[in-house]
Amino acid sequence: xxxxxxxxxxxxxxxxxxxxxxxxxxxxxxxxxxxxxxxxxxxxxxxxxxxxxxxxxxxxxxxxxxxxxxxxxxxxxxxxxxxxxxxxxxxxxxxxxxxxxxxxxxxxxxxxxxxxxxxxxxxxxxxxxxxxxxxxxxxxxxxxxxxxxxxxxxxxxxxxxxxxxxxxxxxxxxxxxxxxxxxxxxxxxxxxxxxxxxxxxxxxxxxxxxxxxxxxxxxxxxxxxxxxxxxxxxxxxxxxxxxxxxxxxxxxxxxxxxxxxxxxxxxxxxxxxxxxxxxxxxxxxxxxxxxxxxxxxxxxxxxxxxxxxxxxxxxxxxxxxxxxxxxxxxxxxxxxxxxxxxxxxxxxxxxxxxxxxxxxxxxxxxxxxxxxxxxxxxxxxxxxxxxxxxxxxxxxxxxxxxxxxxxxxxxxxxxxxxxxxxxxxxxxxxxxxxxxxxxxxxxxxxxxxxxxxxxxxxxxxxxxxxxxxxxxxxxxxxxxxxxxxxxxxxxxxxxxxxxxxxxxxxxxxxxxxxxxxxxxxxxxxxxxxxxxxxxxxxxxxxxxxxxxxxxxxxxxxxxxxxxxxxxxxxxxxxxxxxxxxxxxxxxxxxxxxxxxxxxxxxxxxxxxxxxxxxxxxxxxxxxxxxxxxxxxxxxxxxxxxxxxxxxxxxxxxxxxxxxxxxxxxxxxxxxxxxxxxxxxxxxxxxxxxxxxxx
Ligand code: ADP
Ligand code: MG
Numbered sequence: 180x181x182x183x184x185x186x187x188x189x190x191x192x193x194x195x196x197x198x199x200x201x202x203x204x205x206x207x208x209x210x211x212x213x214x215x216x217x218x219x220x221x222x223x224x225x226x227x228x229x230x231x232x233x234x235x236x237x238x239x240x241x242x243x244x245x246x247x248x249x250x251x252x253x254x255x256x257x258x259x260x261x262x263x264x265x266x267x268x269x270x271x272x273x274x275x276x277x278x279x280x281x282x283x284x285x286x287x288x289x290x291x292x293x294x295x296x297x298x299x300x301x302x303x304x305x306x307x308x309x310x311x312x313x314x315x316x317x318x319x320x321x322x323x324x325x326x327x328x329x330x331x332x333x334x335x336x337x338x339x340x341x342x343x344x345x346x347x348x349x350x351x352x353x354x355x356x357x358x359x360x361x362x363x364x365x366x367x368x369x370x371x372x373x374x375x376x377x378x379x380x381x382x383x384x385x386x387x388x389x390x391x392x393x394x395x396x397x398x399x400x401x402x403x404x405x406x407x408x409x410x411x412x413x414x415x416x417x418x419x420x421x422x423x424x425x426x427x428x429x430x431x432x433x434x435x436x437x438x439x440x441x442x443x444x445x446x447x448x449x450x451x452x453x454x455x456x457x458x459x460x461x462x463x464x465x466x467x468x469x470x471x472x473x474x475x476x477x478x479x480x481x482x483x484x485x486x487x488x489x490x491x492x493x494x495x496x497x498x499x500x501x502x503x504x505x506x507x508x509x510x511x512x513x514x515x516x517x518x519x520x521x522x523x524x525x526x527x528x529x530x531x532x533x534x535x536x537x538x539x540x541x542x543x544x545x546x547x548x549x550x551x552x553x554x555x556x557x558x559x560x561x562x563x564x565x566x567x568x569x570x571x572x573x574x575x576x577x578x579x580x581x582x583x584x585x586x587x588x589x590x591x592x593x594x595x596x597x598x599x600x601x602x603x604x605x606x607x608x609x610x611x612x613x614x615x616x617x618x619x620x621x622x623x624x625x626x627x628x629x630x631x632x633x634x635x636x637x638x639x640x641x642x643x644x645x646x647x648x649x650x651x652x653x654x655x656x657x658x659x660x661x662x663x664x665x666x667x668x669x670x671x672x673x674x675x676x677x678x679x680x681x682x683x684x685x686x687x688x689x690x691x692x693x694x695x696x697x698x699x700x701x702x703x704x705x706x707x708x709x710x711x712x713x714x715x716x717x718x719x720x721x722x723x724x725x726x727x728x729x730x731x732x733x734x735x736x737x738x739x740x741x742x743x744x745x746x747x748x749x750x751x752x753x754x755x756x757x758x759x760x761x762x763x764x765x766x767x768x769x770x771x772x773x774x775x776x777x778x779x780x781x782x783x784x785x786x787x788x789x790x791x792x793x794x795x796x797x798x799x800x801x802x803x804x805x806x807x808x809x810x811x812x813x814x815x816x817x818x819x820x821x822x823x824x825x826x827x828x829x830x831x832x833x834x835x836x837x838x839x840x841x842x843x844x845x846x847x848x849x850x851x852x853x854x855x856x857x858x859x860x861x862x863x864x865x866x867x868x869x870x871x872x873x
Contacts, residue, residue: 181355184212184860191350198342205335205343207818211350212860215378216400216818217343219330219390225296226326230267231306234299241296241314241327244271246287251280260307261287272307286313296329312341328384347382360853361402365835371399392821398828401819405832407861408815410854412613413836414869415580417844419614420465423592427568429457431491434484436520441480443624449481452618456485456596459616460569466594467583469612471602472620473790474754475627478598481620482571483513485596490522490549494568494593497551501574503528509573510552517550527553527562555582567593574599580614584865601747602790604798606822609829610814613836621791630757632765632785634741643737643766644685647717650735650764651686656710657717657735660752662743672697672721678739679719686717695721722748731759741767741784742777746797749784776800799823846870 182190187209189199203209206217225239234240244263251259259278263271273295275283287293297311332343356375359366366373372380372395380389380396388394392401438445445453452470459466472478486496498513500506510526517524525548527539542548546565551557555572570586570593572578578597586595597615608617635643647657659682661675672695679693692715694706710718711730718733736756741749749767757763767781783796820828843851858866 182211182350182353184210184215184354184357185856186211188214188346191346192353193349194346198338198346201335201337202342202346205333205338208862210860211354214347214350215354215382217332217347218381218397218819219332219384221331222328222384222387222390223331224326225329229265231265231269231271231299232267234306236299236301238299239297239329240299240308241294242271242299242308243292243294244273245292246289248289249280249284249287251278258309259283263287263293269306272302272305273311274307274309276310312344328386328389330382330384330390344382351379351382357856358849358853360850360857361399361406362850366399369395369398369402371395371402374399374403392819392824397819398825401817401821401825402828402832403857404817404820404861405825405828406835406854407857407863408610408817409613409832409836410839410858411863411866412580412833413840414866415584416467416614416837417840418869419467419583419586419595421592422463423465423594424463425492426463427460427488427492427494427594429461429488429491431488433491433520433522434487437484437487437516440516440520445480446477446622446624448620448622449477452481452620453484455616455618456481457488460485460488460594465592466569466596467615468596469608469615469617470596470598470620471608471617471791472598472600473602473623474600474751475623475758476620477624478573478600478620479509479512482573482596482598483516486550486569486571487522489568489594492568494566495543495546495549495551495564497553497557497564497567497570497593499553499555499557499570499572501555503530503554505573506552506554513550513552522549523547524550524552527551527557529554529556569594569596571596571598579611581865583614601751602794603747604795604822606798606826606829607794607814609833613833619791621789626760627757628760628762630736630753630763630765630788632753632767632788634767634769634781634785637739637768637770640768643768647735647737648686651690651716654732655716655735655761656713656730656733657737658733658752658755659717659719659737660739661719661721662738662740674739675719675721682717682719690715691717691719693719722752730755732761734759734761734763735766736764737766737768739768740770741781742769742773744780745801746780746783746793747790749780750788750790750793753784753788754790 188194188202188211189196189209191211199209202214206213223239225241227241228234229243231240231242242265244265246261246263248262249259250262259275259280261273261275261283263273265271273287294314295308295311296314297308300307300309330344332340334340334343359373361371365371371377377396377399381400384390389396391397456466456468459468470478470481482498486498489496498509500509506526506528510524514524525539525542527536527543531539539548540562543551544563544565551564555578572595574597583595597612603611650657659678661678675693675695679691683691692706692709694703698706706718709715710733713732734756736753738744738749738752744752753765756765767784769777769781773781780797780800783793787793839851839854846852846855855867855870
């Protein structure tokens with residue numbers, strides 16, 4: 180029976196049942212495919228020798244040996260020595276401690292020729308290899324002294340390099356490759372190998388470069404991952420953007436009235452983004468758009484203007500925020516703008532209970548409310564809309580593809596606009612939001628002052644404190660952020676507490692507040708309120724400064740141990756100041772020694788306030804091996820993809836996926852079927868189920 184990539188490893192011939200569990204754990208799955216995509220992380224060079232007397236002790240070698248004798252140990256603890264000769268007639272001993280006799284006799288049969296590999300050593304005058312690897316499938320007829328590279332893999336308890344190479348070797352030999360799912364033209368264009376060739380190449384590197392992310396085999400396999408992911412997203416997209424049958428009015432009376440009532444004119448970026456939204460809303464297919472904008476770029480008003488399209492078309496609009504506080508903040512901003520235009524705004528959160536809640540739900544159901552503002556729970560609860568036209572989701576946290584699908588599972592046919600406040604690199608945007616159209620709101624409304632950002636060594640703490648004292652006399656308020664110490668909350672708490680005490684000494688206890696993650700909500704609220712009302716002038720905080728909290732009079736941000744933060748995080752923190760009209764400052768306090776990357780990061784922070792640029796740079800600096808919080812960020816755990824090295828492939832995969840589905844929406848052509856296999860191998864179960872349902 181042929182072995183398939185999707186088969187369980189237990190079907191692999193010669194597979195030791197006891198190895199199954201640790202092996203599956205190591206390679207992230209129990210299928211042949213999981214094993215074969217377990218990529219080497221390094222290589223070691225090994226010389227093929229026909230005459231061992233030319234070897235250096237300690238050298239990695241591969242020898243073809245004739246087995247003469249198994250000399251088993253007489254006393255406990257002594258090794259078994261297998262006597263053999265190489266092709267030049269030199270005696271070589273293969274040494275095994277705690278050997279399993281029958282097993283040894285099986286893999287090193289008497290009077291047979293066997294290829295072994297390992298570290299050659301000399302014991303007195305005797306050449307020997309301790310625990311050699313028996314090479315089951317030696318690369319045929321290599322010339323003498325040819326250096327061969329052996330892959331080194333990530334390992335786990337019970338799974339040695341030798342075991343891994345063995346099972347991978349067997350799998351590669353036995354497996355029958357599925358039909359190619361990539362276009363021949365695409366393969367040709369990029370000079371990528373076919374799937375079988377790629378998997379073989381991955382495990383038999385000839386140069387160290389062969390196992391690097393940019394090697395053709397790895398790149399092809401990375402593209403497979405990206406394509407599987409993008410096909411999944413494209414299927415979600417097809418599913419979500421089904422025709423809704425109506426098109427919305429886009430420049431109706433309420434929209435024009437709101438525009439006229441604004442105390443400012445829209446920026447170019449805002450106008451541009453609105454035009455994109457209008458086009459979507461005027462079309463009869465459903466909008467699924469992401470609005471990416473830096474903090475303070477003016478997303479709320481764009482959302483409000485888009486919501487007017489729905490109202491002008493006789494439909495309702497919903498605006499959902501991640502937290503209750505932010506929902507109320509939106510309501511407070513929009514109510515006074517919209518009420519005069521005769522737009523009825525209601526706010527529904529978990530706080531509304533009993534009669535109030537019943538009344539609000541009734542208003543929403545009967546269409547007495549035009550704009551409904553609330554938390555994401557609006558969609559999860561049994562809130563019935565009379566006629567929802569547009570849902571705007573203000574993200575802050577992740578509103579992942581699953582939640583987006585949930586939206587459509589509710590049978591709602593409304594347009595969807597998701598807004599995110601964290602600029603992320605394009606590759607990440609394509610990965611997380613490849614199903615959506617993306618609008619970017621770059622630049623800030625006019626009149627904002629640049630935040631003066633400085634790098635200051637902690638040695639100059641005295642000067643800094645004196646400087647802060649001057650700012651305080653002039654009425655400034657200061658955030659002082661202490662970093663998370665090595666993931667240890669207790670230590671970071673200690674650092675913040677110590678800094679708090681220290682600053683109280685300088686500025687007086689009443690002037691300095693403290694807020695950290697271990698405090699009760701009520702204590703946090705109180706500390707925050709004291710700072711907002713100006714009762715405290717300095718607020719010492721661990722990294723969790725409440726999202727969305729707006730203290731316009733805070734104009735100085737000190738970030739201690741700034742060298743420990745990522746760029747994106749520094750950017751978010753800095754965004755807490757510069758919200759009023761007064762000049763703002765950001766002090767990046769670093770402790771020497773600072774690594775080169777950290778220094779580069781700090782300099783970039785000093786030189787740019789562009790969140791998108793910083794996000795790209797951050798990723799380049801970190802490399803994709805160090806993408807923090809991959810899991811919680813909702814990113815799939817790619818095995819081959821490198822977010823920096825494979826950057827150009829993301830868009831190609833997205834476009835390819837959309838193109839494929841436009842021609843073969845159910846993936847039933849021969850290539851379509853092959854692509855179904857790709858989806859299954861990459862465990863895109865949601866995608867496959869959409870395929871069946873759609
Ligand atoms: P965010 O994108 O972070 O949600 P907001 O929508 O809260 O930003 O906007 C930040 C501030 O900028 C608000 O006070 C808003 O009124 C103001 N604003 C938005 N657009 C403009 C504009 N075109 N000109 C001037 N101020 C603007
Ligand atoms: Mg906002």
